[in-house]
Amino acid sequence: MATYELTVNGRKQAVTADPGTPLLWVLRDDLKMTGTKYGCGIAACGACTVHVGGVATRSCVVPVSLIGERPIVTIEAIDQDPVGRAVQAAWVSHDVVQCGYCQSGQIMTAVALLKHTPKPTDLNIEESMGGNICRCGTYVRIRQAIKTAAQQL
Amino acid sequence: MNTAAACRDARRIGRRTFLSVSATVTGGLVVSLYLDGPLAAQNPGQNTAVAYPPDAFVHIKPDGAIVIQVNRIDIGQGVHTALPLLLADEMDADWSRVVAELAPAADIYRDPLYGIQMVGGSGSIAHSFQQYRELGAKTRAMLVAAAAERWKVDPGQCKTENSVVRGPKGQSAAYGELADAAARVPVPASVALKRSSEFRLVGKPVRRLDGRAKCDGSQKFGLDLDLPGMKVAVVAHPPVFGARVRSMDASAARSIDGVREVFEIPLARGTAIAVVADKFWSAKQARDRLKIDWDVSAVEGADSSQLFATYKELARTPGKVAVLRGDPKGIDAVAESHRIVAEYEFPYLAHTPMEPLNTTVRFNNDRAEVWAGSQFQTVDRMAIAEVLGLEPEQVLFHTEMGGGGFGRRATADSHVQREAAAIAKRLVGTPVKLVWTREDDVRGGYYRPMHVHRIEVGIGRDGMPAAWRHVIVGQSITAGTPFASMVIKNGVDSTATEGVADTHYDIPNFHVSAHHPTPNVPVLWFRSVGHTHSAFVMETLIDELAARAMADPIAYRRTLLRPDATKLRAALDLMAEKSAAWRRSLPKGHAVGIACHESFETGVACAVDVSIEKQRPRIHRATVAVDCGLAVNPLTIESQFQGGLTFGVSQLMAKGAITLKNGVVEQTNFDTYAPPYIIDAPAAVDVHIVPSTEKPSGCGEPPVPVIAPAVVNALARLTGKRYRSLPLVTI
Missing domain, CATH: 1.10.150.120 ([2Fe-2S]-binding domain)
Incomplete structure (x- = not known):
């Protein structure tokens, strides 16, 4: 487990998670932001799309540990x-x-x-x-x- | 829990103490049209079997907000808007103040025709059309009576509009201020409903009430549920349907942070291992690390290629008779040169609603609370009660918004809910959300059954079919379920033969029979059910016959339709008219494909403009016409048809099949079982509705059957080949 400081929708949020946890589940289960959806878990359906550093990204396959400083924007x-x-x-x-x-x-x-x-x-x-x-x-x-x-x- | 929910709970457990509920629970927050008894009791002489008190369906708040309970789930089909719209129109309610809620499981919310609370058979509007209109008209009558009493005038002198009652001398009162008094007015035994010319909302394009919430992330689905102390469960399902756990090593799984419990549970078929954790990702990580030794010795390992071989053999022998008209040997009188023998193959299909299956249960020994996106609340609630040793009345069952369904949330054995209950039973007092991953969904069974059709058609001198012998082989969806007695007649499951046995074409010497093998694969109704394959067979064969007769495919169909096929004929004629211009001026390399089919009492005709790009069909355009009786919300109908056509493209997809080898499903996720993406769907769909004031029929399923045959009929014109095996792996 490690702690990450994420910038989500302009707000800094600290989360503690296993480094391999996909951003999707950090958003949904840790930050309780359920507007971003789980559809397949393998980047094949796009239901989990968020913007990371301005790029449309399948959050179900991006580990939280790889987000770094890039700001995240979600549907909310x-x-x-x-x-x-x-x-x-x-x-x-x-x-x-x-x-x-x-x-x-x-x-x-x-x-x-x-x-x-x-x-x-x-x-x-x-x-x-x-x-x-x-x-x-x-x-x-x-x-x-x-x-x-x-x-x- | 909010007040409205508390009131509904009171209804749920059958304590019809509405007046006291009104006084104590609402606390002035909600003034509702509470009645102190069911209508039937107040009007014992009434003939109607079921009477619905408006209070269970509509609450008028003092500020004028009108909360309408929707008696069934919305899985995209739009009842969350359409049923309130029917009620609000008769009530003359201010539509901008209407709020729709999905009602919990309760007897009062059962489908008036089916007798259980459910979504299926495209019956949402067809069955509740009258019910919701009467509820609206009765509510309006009570509001008018309250106003008339206040003003000492005759109710007949009052008019209503936009949630306001107006009296003969310019008096006016808003519904919100009348609700309290209206609650004391006797419920009228009967009310006059509007003539169609008097509708203000019905028949007009009205946007969905949930449109905004589904665009800003605020709409909660079952999977989004978050309760204090809630845990998340995932289940390691057997690799072969019905297999059992022989032994397991959970040590690696238990070492994952946040894992709380790992234990064996019974399934509707076989056993499985449940993992309960604080969060989904921990549960899934732990499941991936389970080492399970499965006992598959007692279960048959179904194999698609073997099944097709067996089915094809069976198809050469007559099955149980579904329909027999004329001479069953009529085909033998036709010279072989005037016969077509056609064999079709259809694979298993998975519904794959975008929201993976899930159910949340909290068990507290003497009661339970459930949150589920269910198309079968009555059935699922009973199943959960059974697993938990409770009466259904002890289970408070919340209906969650469904992220798609297509039949997948309507299982007779409630297998997902049983799993969820079995897990929650072990964690008394803790809410547990069971999540099926996409892999669980794709590999989890409950598929549209695979089928083989074998047809021999004898062609008459006029080019029309003179004899037709048709054998259908496929699993019965309803055998062994409580639905069997309604659906299976003479050993024939009509969900396998519908669309053939009841064809609207006038075919003499018509013989349809069916075999229902029983391989070890759970099957289920899939949006438009038997019509998914039967329409494909009928509409491609009829097209082939038309081509052989060198007839126009639309004219040929029109000639062959029975005189009483009025809806299908109307749809066919409207489609022909609306597509005429573009059908005459197709670009080079494009071809038109035609299909028409009636299902769920709705007639549908479709023309598609297709070319071949990168070895795949490219659907540039579809024109579709529909006769569904009165069009309650034309905007929803348009959407359902645009979307339903795309859903029908699923079975053409190159990766559009579920196959089994040695009992194991070979596909796992959307990489190996791919529904249509934007490129696969028709690029444009224009929908035309036959004007009608007849009673409305369904629009959820009828769009699905026509597109696949229309597309391959176009492909046949481009390639000269007839396509009889789905999916369309190569062209």
């Missing part, structure tokens, strides 16, 4: 970012969600896409969102919502 604080707000608003206005379980990860991935590519093409969207599974199949509306958010920015 994505509305503090103008791109995040636009994406969330587009998601709500397009009524994207069904069960909603994967949507934290979808939104975090979409925000990262728009931060780097403000006017994404269909191909950009397919590539960036290509690793996120939505079992309800909301992909059509996800495409539309990303385009709407891009227009708003």
